[in-house]
Amino acid sequence: MRGIYLVTDQQACMGKPIESVVLDAIKAGISCVQLREKDTSTRLFLQRARILKSILKPAKVPLIINDRVDIALAVKADGVHLGQSDMPYEDARRLMGPEAIIGLSVETWKDVEEAERLDVNYLGVSPVFATPTKTDTKEPWGLEGLEKISNYSRHPLVAIGGLSLLNTQTVIKAGANAIAVVSAICSAKDPFAATQSLSKLYEQS
Amino acid sequence: MRGIYLVTDQQACMGKPIESVVLDAIKAGISCVQLREKDTSTRLFLQRARILKSILKPAKVPLIINDRVDIALAVKADGVHLGQSDMPYEDARRLMGPEAIIGLSVETWKDVEEAERLDVNYLGVSPVFATPTKTDTKEPWGLEGLEKISNYSRHPLVAIGGLSLLNTQTVIKAGANAIAVVSAICSAKDPFAATQSLSKLYEQS
Numbered sequence: 001m002r003g004i005y006l007v008t009d010q011q012a013c014m015g016k017p018i019e020s021v022v023l024d025a026i027k028a029g030i031s032c033v034q035l036r037e038k039d040t041s042t043r044l045f046l047q048r049a050r051i052l053k054s055i056l057k058p059a060k061v062p063l064i065i066n067d068r069v070d071i072a073l074a075v076k077a078d079g080v081h082l083g084q085s086d087m088p089y090e091d092a093r094r095l096m097g098p099e100a101i102i103g104l105s106v107e108t109w110k111d112v113e114e115a116e117r118l119d120v121n122y123l124g125v126s127p128v129f130a131t132p133t134k135t136d137t138k139e140p141w142g143l144e145g146l147e148k149i150s151n152y153s154r155h156p157l158v159a160i161g162g163l164s165l166l167n168t169q170t171v172i173k174a175g176a177n178a179i180a181v182v183s184a185i186c187s188a189k190d191p192f193a194a195t196q197s198l199s200k201l202y203e204q205s
Numbered sequence: 206m207r208g209i210y211l212v213t214d215q216q217a218c219m220g221k222p223i224e225s226v227v228l229d230a231i232k233a234g235i236s237c238v239q240l241r242e243k244d245t246s247t248r249l250f251l252q253r254a255r256i257l258k259s260i261l262k263p264a265k266v267p268l269i270i271n272d273r274v275d276i277a278l279a280v281k282a283d284g285v286h287l288g289q290s291d292m293p294y295e296d297a298r299r300l301m302g303p304e305a306i307i308g309l310s311v312e313t314w315k316d317v318e319e320a321e322r323l324d325v326n327y328l329g330v331s332p333v334f335a336t337p338t339k340t341d342t343k344e345p346w347g348l349e350g351l352e353k354i355s356n357y358s359r360h361p362l363v364a365i366g367g368l369s370l371l372n373t374q375t376v377i378k379a380g381a382n383a384i385a386v387v388s389a390i391c392s393a394k395d396p397f398a399a400t401q402s403l404s405k406l407y408e409q410s
Contacts, residue, residue, distance in 0.1 A: 016251060041290035041291070042272055042273075042290065042292050043289075043290045043293065044290070045291065045294075046292055046296065067247055068275060069275035069278075069279075070273060070274035070275035070276075070278070070292065070300065073275070073278075073300055074273075074292060074296045074299075074300060084248075084249045085246035085247065085249070086246070086247045086248060087248065087251060088248065088251075089274065091251065091279045094279075095275065095278055095279060107267060122367075157333050167338045173365075
C-alpha cells in the first residue's frame with residue numbers, strides 16, 4: 001500500500017455526492033478508496049459499494065469496504081478494512097480469499113504486537129493525530145508512536161487521523177507508507193485539486 | 206419451515222443469557238433459531254453466533270442469522286433472514302449457496318408479489334399483530350392479511366409479531382406454516398415450559 005488513500009464519509013462530503021468526490025480523486029491519482037458507512041442499512045451500503053466499484057474498476061483503483069465482508073463479497077470489492085471490533089482477521093481472510101487486501105486498524109501497542117503474526121496487507125495507524133471525523137478512537141499515536149510502529153512492524157503502514165497537506169511529509173518521514181485522509185479530500189472545495197496536491201507532496205517525500 | 210421458530214432478542218431475555226434460553230428451547234422441541242442483533246459490533250455478533258451454532262448443531266436445529274450474510278458465512282449458519290432493507294435476495298443466495306435457508310420479511314403487498322419470483326425458503330409475515338419488540342415495522346397484517354398471503358403465495362409462511370399461546374391456533378388456521386416468537390419464549394419465566402406449550406398447541410392445530 002502506497003500513495004494517497006481516500007476514506008469516504010458521507011457527512012464529511014458536506015452535500016457533494018460521494019461518487020463525484022471519488023471521480024475527482026481518481027482523476028488526480030488516488031491509490032485506494034475505502035467505503036465507510038455507519039448507521040446505514042445493508043441495502044443502501046451495498047448500493048453505494050456497487051456504484052463505487054463500477055467507478056473504480058475501470059480506473060484500476062482498489063475498493064476497500066469498511067468492516068462488512070458480506071458487502072465486499074457481494075460487490076467483488078478488492079478488500080476489507082477491519083477495526084478491532086470488526087470480524088477477526090482470520091475469519092475475514094478465510095471468507096475473502098488469499099488475494100484480497102485486508103487492512104487492520106491498530107489503536108494500542110497490543111494491537112500492533114498481535115498483528116505481527118497476521119498476514120494483513122497493511123496496518124491502519126489510527127489515529128495519528130486527533131480528528132473530528134471519528135470520535136470512537138483511542139489516544140492519538142503521534143509521530144513518535146508512528147515511528148515506533150514503523151521500527152517494530154513488518155507490515156506497510158497507512159497513517160490516518162488529522163492528516164493534511166500540512167503534515168503529510170513529516171508523517172511519511174516518521175514511517176507511513178501511505179496517507180489516508182477523509183476531510184482533506186471529502187470536505188475540500190475542490191477534491192481534485194486537494195488530491196493532486198497531496199499526491200505531489202507524497203511523491204516528493 | 207414448520208413448528209415453533211425462536212427469534213432471539215437480548216433485551217427480551219430480561220437478564221437471562223440467550224444461550225440458556227436457546228438450550229431450554231431446544232429441549233422443548235424448537236424447530237429453528239434466528240439470532241437477531243441490533244447495534245452490536247461485528248465481533249460480538251460473530252461471537253454470539255458461534256456460541257449458538259455450537260449449541261444448535263448437535264441438536265440439529267438450524268441457526269438463521271438476521272441480515273448479516275458475513276456472520277452467517279463465518280460461523281457456517283444454516284441460513285439468513287432478510288428484511289426489506291437488508292441485502293437483496295439474489296445477492297444473498299449467490300453468497301450463501303443453493304442449500305442455505307433464506308427467509309424474507311414481507312411488510313407490504315408489493316413485497317409479497319415480488320417474492321413470488323424469488324426462490325426464498327419462507328416468507329416472514331411481519332408483523333401479524335402489533336408488537337412491542339420491534340418498533341420499525343409497518344401496519345400489522347392481521348389474520349385477514351395472513352390469509353390473503355396464504356391464498357396467494359407459493360412460499361411457506363412464518364408468522365411473527367405478537368404471537369403467543371392465545372393466538373397460535375387461529376394464526377395457523379389463517380395459513381401460517383410456522384410460528385415465530387420473541388417474547389413468548391425469551392421473556393417467559395420458564396422458556397422450556399413456554400416452548401413446550403407452544404409446540405403442543407402447534408402439533409394439535
